[in-house]
Amino acid sequence: MLLCTLKIYILSFMKPLQAKLAQYRAPQEAKAAGIYPYFTPITSEQNTEVYVQGRQGKVLMFGSNSYLGLTNDPRLKEAAKRAIDKYGTGCAGSPFLNGTLDIHIQLQDELAEFLGKEGVMLFSAGFLANSGVIPDVVSRGDYLFYDERVHASIMEGKLITYANTQKYKHNDMADLERVLQKVPLEACKLVVTDGVFSMEGDVAHVDKMVDICNRYNATLMVDEAHGLGVFGREGRGTCDHYGKLKDVELVMGTFSKSLASVGGFIASDKETINWMKHSVRPYIFTASITPASTASVLEALHIMRSEPERNAALWDNQRYAFNAFKDLGFEIGNTSTPIIPLFIRDDPKTFAITHQLLEDGVFVTPVIAPAVPGDETLIRVALMATHTHEQIDIAVEKIYKAFKNLQVL
Ligand SMILES: Cc1ncc(COP(=O)(O)O)c(C=O)c1O
The missing domain is CATH 3.40.640.10 (Type I PLP-dependent aspartate aminotransferase-like (Major domain))
Structure with a gap:
């Protein structure tokens, strides 16, 4: 009650725009919960493995749109x-x-x-x-x-x-x-x-x-x-x-x-x-x-x-990862491209899994509304021509574990 009164008191000293914007708390709440997934600073070039600020060792990059793996060429x-x-x-x-x-x-x-x-x-x-x-x-x-x-x-x-x-x-x-x-x-x-x-x-x-x-x-x-x-x-x-x-x-x-x-x-x-x-x-x-x-x-x-072999390698990786996720029972929608959505259908779980995966050394991107309808939140896995099957195997295993832990699978 006291806190609420204090908040109203503080807001009443703000201009309407600032008062409106001050109500936006979602990022702070996700940060407080330790699962805020955005603006992660990468300290190396965009490649199949990257370094992330504040983290020891390399992270497998499965959130990049560098489909042909050319960003570090x-x-x-x-x-x-x-x-x-x-x-x-x-x-x-x-x-x-x-x-x-x-x-x-x-x-x-x-x-x-x-x-x-x-x-x-x-x-x-x-x-x-x-x-x-x-x-x-x-x-x-x-x-x-x-x-x-x-x-x-x-x-x-x-x-x-x-x-x-x-x-x-x-x-x-x-x-x-x-x-x-x-x-x-x-x-x-x-x-x-x-x-x-x-x-x-x-x-x-x-x-x-x-x-x-x-x-x-x-x-x-x-x-x-x-x-x-x-x-x-x-x-x-x-x-x-x-x-x-x-x-x-x-x-x-x-x-x-x-x-x-x-x-x-x-x-x-x-x-x-x-x-x-x-x-x-x-x-x-x-x-x-x-x-x-x-x-x-x-x-x-x-x-x-x-170098058409790059495109061929991309599709080889697409098939390899697609089959692995499908065989393990992930819900992957209608994809037929190197973008593989792994549906979670829950915002907090989507953030928690993204966070857990980064801890485990796998970078994936969370997708929530408005990028998708509110009940279709997902983890987006994107493949590059330069990923190895071994990197894909490691990522699939860790993603599977994270989904299991939160009972999404
Ligand atoms: C389908 C689609 N169109 C357009 C864009 C915008 O491209 P750019 O990154 O060059 O602004 C994007 C980028 O995310 C995209 O995914």
Whole structure:
């Protein structure tokens, strides 16, 4: 009672915003319980094993999106260093004004050629590509349709756009048709989906979506953040995996996963790129991707194309880990990718297991709402081409033990 009165007294001296924010206690509570799982400082390069601040010995990394294991590749490091020597550390401006380098244009051209598209524009983050392009291409009077499980960056674009917006049920093609049917054929419509869904690891039906979009006169945009380097010829992504790359009008990708850096891009036809280059706000009003990142992405792209054995190793690891988790009875949903969700369906247990695993030397990422619906919390295991079967065996054994201890299995 006294404590409550004291709290009300303190809050009454705050401005309303500060009073509202001061009520947010979830992180402090998780910290007090010793299970806070975020912002863990890593003190080494991103690899299959990492060092974590304050912890003796290496930790097995199963929470990384470096699918091809290129983040510590000496060739990428050298390319980045050479670019710093030549161009300095930053561009100090947006691509629109003083921030376009010749290597930006080279990367755009190489990506366009790789994807068989007429043009590419680069962004300093994949998040900015999605959140910038969507409200730019569909606006007042237009329509945006999106899978209910799309990434937060697409949701951001949905929140910003003045277009009419409508979600459809996850990967449900009948529901996509249902919502498209309600809109006039001549209306301007964009349908957006993740190619690979980033938390659950399932794949969009891009082949069916192309047919549906053509039938309803809608433009299709696919986010290849987790498809690039993983699916398709030389890692061209899920659209290519379905043989539909040329039919998907807007292909988005990121450099922060298989390509081992930061930044993102959109590939499309000449006219669309021309429009977007002169109108997308997070393109015109943000500084360009750094020289070091640009050069390392170019190098990563060359390696991805010339070393198919990396992709083969990634899939070998995917099959190996997938079968191990399945045989042990884990609930792993509909994944068919190197993202393996291990469902827990309970926030505190998800945090506790993540914490226990770090103690045991295995780094995995906890996924709770809003990244997934509240009753679908999970541990996300992500595989890299460079993991060994022995590392996978150790991780699986420790994860199994942690799940058993908390009676999730
Ligand atoms: C599906 C998806 N789209 C977009 C992004 C954003 O990419 P970036 O890290 O380049 O901002 C992510 C990153 O987590 C993602 O998973």
